[in-house]
Amino acid sequence: MKYLPRTILPLILALLALVSLVNAAQAQDSIRRGRALVGEFCSRCHAVARWGKSPNRDALPLRTLGRNFDLDQFPRLLERGISSTHPDMPEIKFSEDDAHAAAAYLRSIQR
Numbered sequence: 001m002k003y004l005p006r007t008i009l010p011l012i013l014a015l016l017a018l019v020s021l022v023n024a025a026q027a028q029d030s031i032r033r034g035r036a037l038v039g040e041f042c043s044r045c046h047a048v049a050r051w052g053k054s055p056n057r058d059a060l061p062l063r064t065l066g067r068n069f070d071l072d073q074f075p076r077l078l079e080r081g082i083s084s085t086h087p088d089m090p091e092i093k094f095s096e097d098d099a100h101a102a103a104a105y106l107r108s109i110q111r
């Protein structure tokens with residue numbers, strides 16, 4: 001019993017490290033998926049990277065979105081569909097997962 005802490009502690013630490021690794025990997029995954037989604041649905045008009053101009057001159061580069069929008073609220077907007085503010089835009093509705101992934105990506109490119 002005396003040696004138990006010495007063996008268990010490193011195990012616990014290793015487990016914690018693993019959990020945080022998995023979390024980080026999931027966050028990365030979400031951002032990657034968000035990038036694909038935003039690329040598919042928004043890049044026709046908006047600049048969707050950290051640089052570059054929007055193909056549609058009236059469409060803001062999405063990296064500046066955070067200036068006017070609360071990005072925490074953005075997933076809900078994407079789920080509801082943002083066509084109300086988008087005369088030219090086809091109706092786009094994201095699933096909850098997709099909306100969160102897209103928002104995670106958008107958050108990652110904000111300036």
Ligand code: HEC
Pocket residue numbers: 038041042043044045046056058059060065069082085086087088089090092
């Ligand atoms: C067919 C072109 C087109 C596509 C595709 C498109 N947008 Fe837009 N978007 C625009 C234009 C043009 C504007 C600016 C004029 C306006 O507000 O209607 C705009 C404005 C916006 C605004 C600001 C709206 C406001 O009320 O100020 C947001 C946010 C936005 N787009 C997000 C997105 C996202 C996210 C996607 C992808 C899911 C997307 N857009 C896809 C053309 C597009």
